Amino acid sequence: MKRRDVLGAFGATAVMTFAGSRARAExxxxxxxxxxxxxxxxxxxxxxxxxxxxxxxxxxxxxxxxxxxxxxxxxxxxxxxxxxxxxxxxxxxxxxxxxxxxxxxxxxxxxxxxxxxxxxxxxxxxANIVIGANTDVLRKHNLPLPKTWNDLLKPDYKGLCGMMEPTYSGTASTFAYGINFIQGGTKDDFTPGMKWLKAFADNGGQYRSETMGPRLVTGDVGILIDAEGNILLPKAEGAPVVVIAPPDGVVAVxxxxxxxxxxxxxxxxxxxxxxxxxxxxxxxxxxxxxxxxxxxxxxxxxxxxxGEPEKLIPLDLEHEAAVVTNLKRAFTEIVTRGGDLADVLRRYRLAA
Amino acid sequence: MTLTRGAAVMLLLFLVAAVLVPAAQVLRTSLTDAEGSFTIAYYAQVLADPYFRSSLIGTMVFCAATSVAATLLALPAGWRIGRGGRGAVYLRAFCQANYAFGGIAYGMLVVTLIGNVGLVPLAEHALFGTEWTKGVAYTVPGLVIAYFGFQIPRAALLLAQAIEKLDPRLLDAARTLGASPVQKTLLVVLPLLRGALTSTVLSTFLISLASFGVALLVSRKLTIYAVAIYKEFMAFSEFGSAAAMAVILSVSAVLAAVAARRFAGRTDMAGL
Structure with a gap:
């Protein structure tokens, strides 16, 4: 094979790849x-x-x-x-x-x-952000369905819960923002919400980087916090999952x-x-x-x-957007890296 | 001759386009602030942050320790592949197949095997009624297993190359002189393979540092530096500090490689 041929072959491949990607791109x-x-x-x-x-x-x-x-x-x-x-x-x-x-x-x-x-x-x-539960997993552990958000922090459910990482997922960041108001926090004080998110992790709750609906269906997590549709659609298709909208409050993404x-x-x-x-x-x-x-x-x-949840807590989108980056930062420092809750929240002006 | 030179030029152009240009871009991003002027603030900030520092050190230590262990564990397989014998062909094919599971795909495999409802814990539960292996993927031992999964096969192939080249007469001579198999291994084989072992550890170490998909999916207790970079970039759009961290990781890798080479005191290390 002469050099010309080699170069020619390279060129032809390049042209064909380019043409192919053009056709697909259209x-x-x-x-x-x-x-x-x-x-x-x-x-x-x-x-x-x-x-x-x-x-x-x-x-x-x-x-x-x-x-x-x-x-x-x-x-x-x-x-x-x-x-x-x-x-x-x-x-x-x-x-x-x-x-x-x-x-x-x-x-x-x-x-x-x-x-x-x-x-x-x-x-x-x-979509309302709710608790999804895999009934097979709970039956195996002889556990009742959780009823409230705080149930997920009980030792009974240790290591069974999961949700997406708030730093990647919009549903999860909305929940990280909203749980504060469910837990009695205010726009000036995110301490109650952050405490909950940390306690969730301390109880073995996982913040994961992948789309989680399918993980609940297979039972990789027994309990999932997610948009209701991601649980109800597999349920309609026969998966052993149910939705729980806690009466202490639900937020929507x-x-x-x-x-x-x-x-x-x-x-x-x-x-x-x-x-x-x-x-x-x-x-x-x-x-x-x-x-x-x-x-x-x-x-x-x-x-x-x-259905309609007992208590839908409306979120202020503009405010959420204004603080969500700091909230994700604070979440990472407190929950992922074990930083001091009060210090970090104060530094990001999420608490007095 | 001309063909070889043509290929070399092609390779060089390819290297410039695919490696040097992006690397220069990363370097530029790491040294440019929001207004477009020169800054070393990103490096200062990233290096001063105790969390990132401990993540970098933890990652280096983790990758180094697992690479050494994986290389030693790979010796029997590498020996079999390199010396031939029953099953050598299949063993080689198995090790090569490992390359097909890059990044995320490999992480998924680990979750499927030793995740919360992995095949192993399900089998364990069915056989013994216990749940010891449930969710191991998300622990540090699980991360070790996950890394071994791609380190051992690759190390075995690297070692096999060197073992193939071992002079069989030396081994025969050792046996004739009455060396026991243990003596033969410790006094003849291992010294002969010293260079190959070091370079295998080093290659495995570098592959491990670059590994990302596995850690993204399963690493919970230990923050692997590559995942920390991903988070700075993807979750917080902090391109400057992500780029600085990427440069720091690359420089650390090169420094570690040079140091290991010095330490080994050999110049005949293949591939480096």
Missing amino acids: QLLPFYDLPAKYMNWAALGTAYEKRTGVKLTIDLKTGSSTALAAMKAEVARPQVNGAFWSLDIAIEGKKAGVTMPYKPKGFDAIPDSRKDRDGHWWAMSS ELGMSMMKGAPDQERARQFFDWLLGDEAQSIIGASYFRPVRKETLPKAVAAEL
């Missing part, structure tokens, strides 16, 4: 982050591909915060068209300058508190979309955003036991199964 519409097993993005992706031939990127990252980090790093050369994330992180995204405005069809029907006036983010659905600033494929991104608020997508979301922002699309049977 059908692919990249977003951060559409997890297959969260809000049933697997079903949403399949339905959208069937309707339009456009393939979505399922399972690129692990959470809202990781999506935001990637978008910050890529803002000069955007690699994705937008993000699906919890709205506290979306507000951070707007502040960080990684989003651009768009008002999809159906934007006007979204309540003002659940969208950005300029269209940098808008709600698509919400607001989920929505944003368009990435300088998105490479804005035309098709807009079509996708429009579709997500339309009847088809909204009813898939409902059928997956998440609460669609257009409430009328929620199937009656699902509405009955979802």
